[in-house]
Amino acid sequence: MFHFPVTCRAVEVGPVPVPDQRDPEVTRATLEAWLAALLPGATAVRVPHVQTPATTGFSAETLIFDAEWHAGGRQRSGGYVAKVAPTGHQIFPEPRFGEQYRLLKILAGTPVKVPTVHWYEPAPEVLGAPFLVMSRVDGEAPTDMPPYHTGGWVTEVSPQTRQRMWWTGLDVLAQVHSLAVDTLGLGFVDQPSYGATGIEQRLGYYENYLAWGYDGSVPVAEAALRWLREHRPPEPDPPVLLWGDARIGNIMYSGGDLTAVLDWEMATLGQPEEDLAWFLYLDRHHGEGCGVARLPGFPSAAETIARYEQLAGRPMRHMDYYEVLSGLKFAAIMARIGQLFVHYELVPPDNDFPRNNTASQLLARTLGLPPPGGELTVPAPMGS
Known part of the structure; x- marks a missing residue:
């Protein structure tokens, strides 16, 4: 994801705002309904909250959420990250989200340690653009804003x-x-x-x-x-x-x-x-x-x-x-x-x-x- 620095001194410019902000409650309800329709036999599907970062790089939009449901006689839950393909503010001519999903599925069976990817939604009607959902991973990446040799x-x-x-x-x-x-x-x-x-x-x-x-x-x-x-x-x-x-x-x-x-x-x-x-x-x-x-x-x-x-x-x-x-x-x-x-x-x-x-x-x-x-x-x- 592209969070490349607009300057090496991040304090001068600050974070880059997301051009199009989502309503967190509408997004939460949308993901909850989408997940309920996606999970066969699941009941009591809940998405308690969705975190929509106030700032980001000009790249795929990131939505962070938890989900819980009942299936197979047991309660299930997980922490997830949805990456939504960019529309007007895209870095690349073709986001290639379907290819990314397919590649991550293949890499999951190799020594390359990628996040577990669960679902890909190609229809733009759900969130306005195709998106994929993967498990949330603990840890943090070296920062681009500020560049990691200068701060962070x-x-x-x-x-x-x-x-x-x-x-x-x-x-x-x-x-x-x-x-x-x-x-x-x-x-x-x-x-x-x-x-x-x-x-x-x-x-x-x-x-x-x-x-x-x-x-x-x-x-x-x-x-x-x-x-x-x-x-x-x-x-x-x-x-x-x-x-x-x-x-x-x-x-x-x-x-x-x-x-x-x-x-x-x-x-x-x-x-x-x-x-x-x-x-x-x-x-x-x-x-x-x-x-x-x-x-x-x-x-x-x-x-x-x-x-x-x-x-x-x-x-x-x-x-x-x-x-x-x-x-x-x-x-x-x-x-x-x-x-x-x-x-x-x-x-x-x-x-x-x-x-x-x-x-x-x-x-x-x-x-x-x-x-x-x-x-x-x-x-x-x-x-x-």
Whole structure:
């Protein structure tokens, strides 16, 4: 789920409001009726309350609720999270919620520790958009707002705990990449309409994404796209499942131990270097990109690559290329977020944030280009 920081200093902007607020009581009653119709033979179905967060990132809407019912001669209950597909404020052109549900069902039978997903509702009539429901998981994920190198609970744990969290995240990558794509039937996450190979697909996808997601131009992203097309490396190995949004910010931890791997919106097929580069690049952004040193305990990029090579049993190739690809993705996503800020009048229409932000500046630095322009834009709310 995308809670990417609008600035590295969250106090300057604060949380991003949800564009469309739900009435908690109406939502509670709707979920209760939906669940009662869904559970065969269940009686006394109750949803006592629903928590609708006042703020969120521009991503899937999250509803947190408890449910209880009587079935099979016993009382049953559980804590659940519903993820509702975005409508007007979506980050991606296609939310792919049906694919996410299918993927989570498959991953439940693998070593990858994902939340238990129970139901998928494709009909928009219930909550206004398709949604899926999974079990609530204990723990917390490293924060994006503020970035975890600058604040939040990760700054308060020991360096040893941070190291364990990092290596655990790397182990997740190895688990995901080792899954048998054909045996498990994972080919449905591939995106052949954008190209024949993983890199071709990503370049085609993000070229389309930039045109779809932002009304203006993002020169540094366009420069990255040209560079990536001109320097495209071979892809010699069979494609593997990619987590897509592979980073410790999408892992739930409790006491430094992994409890669940979250957020599969960007899942696809490709070379493992792509996930590893994103894993490193997002962490680089949360440190260097925010002008702060990484917290003690987190292994270096070189150490991480070396360890992953041991896990994968082969060298990681063309990591510089995949680093630029990661920068393109991130800059494009931040441009889209900036477009949404303008659309919902959270910032003035002439605000430069979509083109000039921490992601675009880090991409320029990675490419050896001048910064996007002037002092870094901080999107102050309208009327401030």
